[in-house]
Amino acid sequence: MLILRDLVKEFGGLRAVDGVSFTLREKTITGLIGPNGAGKTTLFNTIAGVHRPTSGSISFLGHSIGGLAPHRIFATGLVRTFQIPRPFAGMTVLENTMLVGSHQSGERFWNNWVARGTVRAEERASRERAREILDFVGLERLAGEFAKNLSGGQQKLLELARVMMAEPRLVLLDEPGAGVNPTLLATIMDKLRELNARGITFLIIEHNMDLIMTLCNPVLVMAQGRLLLEGPPETVRSDPRVLDAYLGGVAA
Numbered sequence: 398m399l400i401l402r403d404l405v406k407e408f409g410g411l412r413a414v415d416g417v418s419f420t421l422r423e424k425t426i427t428g429l430i431g432p433n434g435a436g437k438t439t440l441f442n443t444i445a446g447v448h449r450p451t452s453g454s455i456s457f458l459g460h461s462i463g464g465l466a467p468h469r470i471f472a473t474g475l476v477r478t479f480q481i482p483r484p485f486a487g488m489t490v491l492e493n494t495m496l497v498g499s500h501q502s503g504e505r506f507w508n509n510w511v512a513r514g515t516v517r518a519e520e521r522a523s524r525e526r527a528r529e530i531l532d533f534v535g536l537e538r539l540a541g542e543f544a545k546n547l548s549g550g551q552q553k554l555l556e557l558a559r560v561m562m563a564e565p566r567l568v569l570l571d572e573p574g575a576g577v578n579p580t581l582l583a584t585i586m587d588k589l590r591e592l593n594a595r596g597i598t599f600l601i602i603e604h605n606m607d608l609i610m611t612l613c614n615p616v617l618v619m620a621q622g623r624l625l626l627e628g629p630p631e632t633v634r635s636d637p638r639v640l641d642a643y644l645g646g647v648a649a
């Protein structure tokens with residue numbers, strides 16, 4: 398589904414991503430781990446078009462997407478959470494969810510936004526869809542609440558709802574478990590599993606090993622900009638090179 402070949406992203410003299418190649422299979426949940434500064438977020442940003450690759454290629458569903466603008470990549474169904482505008486604190490959960498257009502309606506959605514007459518039907522459909530999605534993530538009772546009043550974990554669920562509005566094929570999640578209490582984390586993990594069963598592919602950066610071990614297969618390990626190894630979670634967990642990478646990361 399997603400194929401990276403020799404991907405490089407440099408910042409000045411620093412090679413944050415240093416020749417990464419891998420293939421992501423459709424309908425998997427792939428984990429991406431590695432010590433702080435390994436280049437994980439930079440890799441995501443390069444895939445999503447936030448950064449232009451220094452060299453190498455990225456292909457998604459058979460099309461080359463390397464160097465495309467973020468909104469064009471979004472339109473192919475590849476969604477990185479923060480490509481979606483951040484929730485507006487002073488708007489309700491429902492309004493924030495409705496704001497996200499499906500990648501399938503694309504720019505037309507935004508053009509219609511100004512053409513008031515045609516907007517009504519789309520708004521009704523969007524409201525209905527948003528309600529269904531909020532129901533799915535368990536935020537239906539908070540639909541009328543201001544986004545700023547949600548807890549950290551509820552914010553993550555809102556983020557997930559907004560990702561779903563985009564009808565993505567592949568979702569890149571950067572630390573979905575960060576700052577989330579264990580109960581809500583279990584909910585988030587359930588929802589991710591369910592969305593995956595419905596056919597959405599995920600690539601997830603996460604420092605929480607429980608999440609990685611229970612949800613992800615395969616797991617990719619990055620260290621110092623490079624892909625160190627790739628394998629099933631049990632293999633990765635017990636590989637001495639991974640421990641070395643983390644210890645090296647701490648020392649650095």
Ligand SMILES: Nc1ncnc2c1ncn2[C@@H]1O[C@H](COP(=O)(O)OP(=O)(O)OP(=O)(O)O)[C@@H](O)[C@H]1O
Nearest residue numbers: 408411412413431432433434435436437438439440
């Ligand atoms: N915009 C930027 N400009 C310059 N250097 C950057 C930029 N973004 C990241 N870097 C550098 O690239 C390297 C990789 O950073 P990155 O954020 O990708 O790591 P990470 O694996 O996501 O780490 P963490 O687990 O802490 O989130 C670091 O040395 C970082 O300082």
Ligand SMILES: [Mg+2]
Nearest residue numbers: 437438439571
């Ligand atoms: Mg990061």
